[in-house]
Amino acid sequence: MTLLQVDGVTKQFGGLTAVNNVSFSVEEGQICSVIGPNGAGKSTLFKLISSFLVPTSGQVRFDGAQVSGLKPHVAARMGVVRTFQETTVFKEMTALENVIVAHQLGLQSRTLGVFLGSRLARDENAAIRDSSSEILDYLGLGHVKDERAVNLPHGYLRALGIAIAMAAKPRLLLLDEPFAGMNPDETNRAMEMVQGIRRRGITVLLVEHDMRAVMNISDWIVVISFGSKIAEGKPEAIRADEAVIAAYLGE
Ligand code: ADP
Ligand code: MG
Known part of the structure; x- marks a missing residue:
């Protein structure tokens, strides 16, 4: 097709x-x-x-x-999702946190306030965390999940840019x-x-x-x-x- x-x-x-x-x-x-x-x-x-x-x-x-x-x-x-030549990475956050944030932004923060603290929000956050973690795993970034982005070498930063794009489910x-x-x-x-x-x-x-x-x-x-x-x-x-x-x- x-x-x-x-x-x-x-x-x-x-x-x-x-x-x-x-x-x-x-x-x-x-x-x-x-x-x-x-x-x-x-x-x-x-x-x-x-x-x-x-x-x-x-x-x-x-x-x-x-x-x-x-x-x-x-x-x-x-x-249709693109990456950027200059990585749009939050340098002070870890690799995993970066992908989680990208996921959350992609969800348009579905009235997060309403659900905040509710069981639904906890389940949803756990699902986002799992899915973000899985993206890093299959991109070969599992071992740097908890590294802050600022400490990652150039090649890994570029790869993290791809992981962030993957959070948008292209x-x-x-x-x-x-x-x-x-x-x-x-x-x-x-x-x-x-x-x-x-x-x-x-x-x-x-x-x-x-x-x-x-x-x-x-x-x-x-x-x-x-x-x-x-x-x-x-x-x-x-x-x-x-x-x-x-x-x-x-x-
Ligand atoms: P490549 O990515 O293959 O190196 P580009 O698409 O960046 O090529 O550029 C193609 C041509 O268009 C070049 O001559 C470049 O100078 C020109 N160009 C690209 N963007 C602009 C722009 N925003 N305004 C004017 N000229 C541009
Ligand atoms: Mg070019």
Whole structure:
């Protein structure tokens, strides 16, 4: 089933066309990567898909419904959830507390006051705590649950950013350059994390500059250069594609 459909999307900033009539679709349960040289329009495309930008023309459809033009939090409630390049982590709280807070914010604090102290609230808080703890476990962060975020190394902080996004219960998780600034060990762990997320039935769309990093984990790759799609296909085909090689060599 097609979960995400990007349909002839264009974004202009004044006279500059950052994304030019790009179309592709993402099948449910797959890991799809958008790659391209610096300045190709990846981050702009990412913001168009997560509703942080409105396309100049074209549209983005999620599970059959138009999401372009919606407020980002409305799209998030429909299941389109993004992470942020700068992690939005509360530094003084522990990893677990960060995920718990993200859960609670996602629940729109369902009139917490009314239930405060009631058995219902205690049950609900216990459920949130369990679910937050489980997210950290399957992302491989179980052992740093009670560490304060401020003490976590860079790779773990980035991973915590993903755990926070998972608290919003995405159907489509959008990752902007998840491997940027990571050493090879951290990259390997992050790749395992992305595969673990997909095993739980969540579709992943990631935007990445480093072509090699996405080759192993992607089911489908879309390549953009100067705002336009120049190729799409399985990793083996992309690796051998002359237009793709030329675009990266010209960087
Ligand atoms: P990438 O993420 O692939 O490096 P971007 O999407 O960030 O590329 O940028 C694509 C092009 O759009 C660049 O030329 C960039 O300068 C331009 N651009 C991005 N955002 C804006 C903006 N808000 N206003 C004007 N130009 C922008
Ligand atoms: Mg970018």
